[in-house]
Amino acid sequence: MSLTSxxxxxxxxxxxxxxxxxxxxxxxxxxxxxxxxxxxxxxxRWKPLWQSLPNLDFNFDTFxxxxxxxxxxxxxxxxxxxxxxxxxxxxxxxxxPTDLVKVCVQSHVYDPHCFLVDGLICYAVKHNxxxxxxxxxxxxxxxxxxxxxxxxxxxxxELKGTDWMPMKLPTLLACPxxxxxxxxxxxxxxxxxxxxxxxxxxxxxxxKLFDILAVGSKGLCIDxxxxxxxxxxxxxxxxxxxxxxxxxxxxxxxSGTPPIVCLTDHPDSVDDVYFDLKTPPxxxxxxxxxxxxxxxxxxxxxxxxxxxxxxxVEVLTxxxxxRDQDLRPFANLKIKVDKWLFMKPKSFERILDSLLSCSxxxxxxxxxxxxxxxxxxxxx
Amino acid sequence: MSMAAVxxxxxxxxxxxxxxxxxxxxIAMEFSTIKTFFDENPDASExxxxxxxxxxxxxxxxxxxCKSHLAFRARETSSSIDEQVRTYDExxxxxxxxxxxxxxxxxxxxxxxxxLLDMLNQAVADRIKNKSVEYVRRFFGLENDYTPEEEAAxxxxxxxxxxxxxxxxx
Numbered sequence: 030m031s032l033t034s035x036x037x038x039x040x041x042x043x044x045x046x047x048x049x050x051x052x053x054x055x056x057x058x059x060x061x062x063x064x065x066x067x068x069x070x071x072x073x074r075w076k077p078l079w080q081s082l083p084n085l086d087f088n089f090d091t092f093x094x095x096x097x098x099x100x101x102x103x104x105x106x107x108x109x110x111x112x113x114x115x116x117x118x119x120x121x122x123x124x125x126p127t128d129l130v131k132v133c134v135q136s137h138v139y140d141p142h143c144f145l146v147d148g149l150i151c152y153a154v155k156h157n158x159x160x161x162x163x164x165x166x167x168x169x170x171x172x173x174x175x176x177x178x179x180x181x182x183x184x185x186x187e188l189k190g191t192d193w194m195p196m197k198l199p200t201l202l203a204c205p206x207x208x209x210x211x212x213x214x215x216x217x218x219x220x221x222x223x224x225x226x227x228x229x230x231x232x233x234x235x236x237k238l239f240d241i242l243a244v245g246s247k248g249l250c251i252d253x254x255x256x257x258x259x260x261x262x263x264x265x266x267x268x269x270x271x272x273x274x275x276x277x278x279x280x281x282x283x284s285g286t287p288p289i290v291c292l293t294d295h296p297d298s299v300d301d302v303y304f305d306l307k308t309p310p311x312x313x314x315x316x317x318x319x320x321x322x323x324x325x326x327x328x329x330x331x332x333x334x335x336x337x338x339x340x341x342v343e344v345l346t347x348x349x350x351x352r353d354q355d356l357r358p359f360a361n362l363k364i365k366v367d368k369w370l371f372m373k374p375k376s377f378e379r380i381l382d383s384l385l386s387c388s389x390x391x392x393x394x395x396x397x398x399x400x401x402x403x404x405x406x407x408x409x
Numbered sequence: 410m411s412m413a414a415v416x417x418x419x420x421x422x423x424x425x426x427x428x429x430x431x432x433x434x435x436i437a438m439e440f441s442t443i444k445t446f447f448d449e450n451p452d453a454s455e456x457x458x459x460x461x462x463x464x465x466x467x468x469x470x471x472x473x474x475c476k477s478h479l480a481f482r483a484r485e486t487s488s489s490i491d492e493q494v495r496t497y498d499e500x501x502x503x504x505x506x507x508x509x510x511x512x513x514x515x516x517x518x519x520x521x522x523x524x525l526l527d528m529l530n531q532a533v534a535d536r537i538k539n540k541s542v543e544y545v546r547r548f549f550g551l552e553n554d555y556t557p558e559e560e561a562a563x564x565x566x567x568x569x570x571x572x573x574x575x576x577x578x579x
Contacts, residue, residue, distance in 0.1 A: 048511065048549075052518055055526070059534030066570040070542055070563050072551045094573035112572050119569045 050078060058084040063093050063116060080123060083130040087117050087149070089137060110137065114145050121152050129153055131160040138167035150177055157182040164189040170197045179203050190214040192264075195242050198222065203229035213239040217249050224272075228252035240264045241285075244271065251275065261285070281330065286319075292329050302333040337363040421457040428465035429457065432472055439475040441521035460520070466509075467516040474501060474525055502532040507548055510536075 057065040057078070062085055069076045094109045113136070132153045138146055146165065153161060154176045161183060165171055171194075178199045184206050190196035196215035200223045207230040215238075216222065224247045227236065233253045237260040241249075244263070248270040251259070256275040263285030271290045279298055284305035306323065330336055418434040420443070434454075438444045447454060460468065481494050502510065510533055517526040537545045546553060555563070564571055 048515065052514060052530075056514075056530045056533050059531045060538055063570060063574075064538055066567070067542075067574075068545070069567060069570075070555070070560055071546055071549070071553075073554050075551070076563070109573075112569075115569045115572075119567075 050081075053078060054082060057082060061088075061091060061093060062086050062120070066120065080125045081127055082124070083128070084132070085120065085129065086131075086133040087113070088133065088135040089113055090135060092116070106137075110142055114142050117145060117149060121149065126156070129156045129158045131162075132158050133162040135162075135164040136166070138165050138171055146171070147174055150174055154180045154182075159183065160185040162187040165194075165196075166191055167194050170194065172197065173199070181205055183207050185209040187211040188213070188215070192240070192242070198226050200226065201229045202226055205230070206232060208232055209235040211235075211237040211239070214242065215240075216242045217244045222247065224248050224250040225252065231255065234258065236260070238262065248272065281333075283326075290326050290329060299330060299333045301335050301337075302330045303337045303339070305339040335363060418454070420454065422468065423457050423459050424463050424465040424468050425461050426465050428468075430465070430468055430472065435479060436472060436475045439479070439522055441523070442519065445521075462519045463516045464512065467512050470501075470513060471516060471520065471522065471525065475522070478524065498528050502529070507536070 053075075057068060060068075062082070065082060066079045068079055089109070092109065092113050094112055099105055132149070134146060134149055136142075136146060146163070150161075150163070151174050154174075158180075159182055167190075171190075178201070181204070183204045186204070186207060186209070188196050188211070190213070192214055196212060198212075198215060202210075210227075210230070210233060217224075222245060227233075228250060230253070232255055234255055235258045236251065236253065236256060237258075239260070239262045241261065241263050250272045252272075252274040254276065256278055258280040259273070259275065259278060260282045261271070262283070273290065273292050275292075277298060279300045281299060281301070282303045282305075284307070286307055304326070327336075327338075419431045420434055420437040422430045422432060422437070422443075424430070437458075438447075443458060446458070463471075477497055478494070481490060481497075484490055505513070510529060514526065514529045514533070517529060537548055540548075545551075553560075
């Protein structure tokens with residue numbers, strides 16, 4: 030070994046001596062949890078480090094195990110599941126009983142591994158977890174442990190089910206510190222669903238509900254004093270009404286077919302409203318009812334500083350009757366259209382006309398450029 | 410209180426190797442350590458701030474990073490901006506060797522610039538993941554203070570963490 034390389038090693042030692050345990054843990058949080066645990070063989074100093082990791086990510090799909098396994102092969106799946114299950118339990122048993130900050134779990138849930146996720150969630154709640162993400166692929170309705178729905182430490186929660194087995198919600202979600210909630214693939218219908226399920230979290234600021242599979246006749250009620258941002262996306266239309274009580278709302282994004290939405294205390298502060306409206310394949314009610322619902326929802330938000338509509342051809346043709354209806358003036362309207370609209374320029378012009386007559390300013394954005402089309406309406 | 414009408418306020422920073430950098434206030438405020446210092450000492454804004462733990466090479470890179478990210482943030486959010494930010498971040502780390510990455514991490518940690526620190530930590534994690542134990546040891550300049558028996562014992566005890574993973578190849 031030459032002198033220079035020895036000296037270099039020494040300098041390395043010195044510099045590495047300066048990377049504190051804290052910083053090393055931060056780097057380790059960006060590794061797959063299994064690889065983070067494997068750092069125990071690097072050196073004696075590293076041996077206990079992983080046990081203080083505040084962030085744990087247990088993802089079955091990205092769990093390093095042999096080569097890519099064939100999802101269809103039950104034996105291989107079971108082998109990986111056993112290893113995954115053992116890994117989770119060992120990590121929980123052997124780690125320092127310090128608080129957790131962030132836990133993510135993505136897993137299949139089936140016998141005999143059903144209690145795996147239960148155990149993990151109970152452990153996380155007991156250790157004051159702040160951010161929790163759970164994606165489950167389960168064959169039967171999964172019931173979260175009771176301690177979960179009233180967890181005092183949770184600030185951010187993300188739950189995702191599947192379309193063949195949507196999430197089951199409790200009658201009341203009451204997490205006092207929860208600021209951000211994101212649910213995908215769940216059902217807002219069924220005998221056990223309470224319309225006020227989302228009203229027990231007083232500090233909720235961000236609520237995102239994706240792929241709501243149905244809104245039952247009891248409807249959905251979102252009552253949140255501190256809510257700033259709301260995203261609703263409906264996979265199919267139900268009969269129910271959606272009520273929103275959110276005096277501090279600033280952003281509202283909505284996609285799907287228009288349910289009956291009503292706002293109380295029309296919030297003055299709504300800045301951005303974005304509607305992405307679709308027609309369902311078979312709309313049971315009449316076209317008139319559809320038009321009414323559409324107008325209703327547009328009217329509710331007409332005071333918004335900026336209202337953007339993203340419309341498909343079908344929705345626009347159903348809006349033909351708009352001109353005869355009571356559409357009140359908009360403060361600031363932006364319309365995003367897809368290129369197929371140019372196939373039916375006449376209907377397009379008519380709609381634009383009616384909308385323009387109710388809007389102080391209107392902007393038109395094309396999803397894709399269509400050379401040579403001249404807008405006769407004269408809006409920018 | 411004096412009113413600096415059109416001029417942007419500049420803050421002077423002195424590095425460990427005695428270089429002085431003048432930066433706009435907006436950029437200095439990205440360093441949470443400095444922001445906190447000014448919040449607690451509002452009259453100190455004219456003074457030069459000493460940064461004994463940061464070299465000039467690191468500081469100039471960090472200033473560039475903060476300047477670029479401030480400019481990105483000033484523009485309206487869109488997916489193309491996100492793409493540009495990603496590309497910028499990739500380029501920022503790509504050319505740097507492991508040593509300078511570590512130095513930047515120490516500096517970003519000292520100055521408390523969360524976004525930069527997270528980005529750098531992610532970059533280091535990307536460089537060491539799926540690499541052999543020897544490679545990671547070399548990366549961090551670690552000496553293997555385990556005897557072969559000790560190392561074998563740890564692997565056996567933690568078999569649940571090494572199961573199903575291919576053995577090391579350098």
